[in-house]
Amino acid sequence: MEIDSNKEFEKGMQAIMHLSETKRPESGKLDALERALRGLQENSTAGETPRLGRLPGTGQTPELILRDRLWWLRNWSLQDGANVFLLSSEYPVYERPQTRRSIDLLGVYREFQAPLAKTAVIELKWASNSPLYALFEVARNAVLLCQSKPRVEASWKQRDKKAYPERRGFRTRIFSTITKKNMLAAVLGPQGWYEKYSWLKKMCVKRADGLCQITGGIQFEFWTFPKSVKPKSSPNQFMPIKKMW
DSSP: OOOOHHHHHHHHHHHTSSOBTTBOOOHHHHHHHHHHHHTOOOOTTOSOOOOTTOOOOOOOSHHHHHHHHHHHHOEEEBTTSOEEEEEEEEEEEEEETTEEEEEEEEEEEEOTTOSSOEEEEEEEOSSSSOHHHHHHHHHHHHHHHHHTHHHHHHHHHHHHHHHOTTOOSOOOOTTTTOSGGGEEEEEEOOHHHHHHTGGGHHHHHHHHHHHHHHTTSOEEEEEEOOTTOOTTSOGGGGOSBEEOO
């Protein structure tokens, strides 16, 4: 019988949705989740071509407020000298009736003095779920983004044509290197959230290393911002972002 990797992946995500020190994730279930991720396939042409830079949906939950603050900045500085330039918020990587999977923030990441920038897929958290759950969320979105490359490039063409109507052809393909080996998938949450799940640190780091191999080279990282900030803090107070784990 053929295994439906989509259903298996969502089933695995349900199993790790509510974790605590007394309810730790089972190794076997995480292994099954990784196998489902390896086989995850979606229709790369499903849904309409999404628009880069579109206005995000409204809401008052901490994560939505956080997303709006970070999206307003557009350009982030990291403590290690790297930079992130945001391209879009809530960027849908897959759409079908009653289903929509979106990247919280999509951007371009460039390490200090690096010759090549990477596509950045960022998953935002404030108090919900756990870093382990967020890791698999951002892994799924990064994998689907690679499979949706034709739609991603189509959306960039639309933006380029609107910004430079006199230009003939499409010569500035910012996503020409959208491959798994040139992609960064980052979980971004407050320090207090990471501290709450400090008992998951070793597992998260180990699984992140494993996911890098499974996905064909996607780089996984865990980021945070200054400890004093709140969701409604001034956007500039979220800088600099730094690696947590």
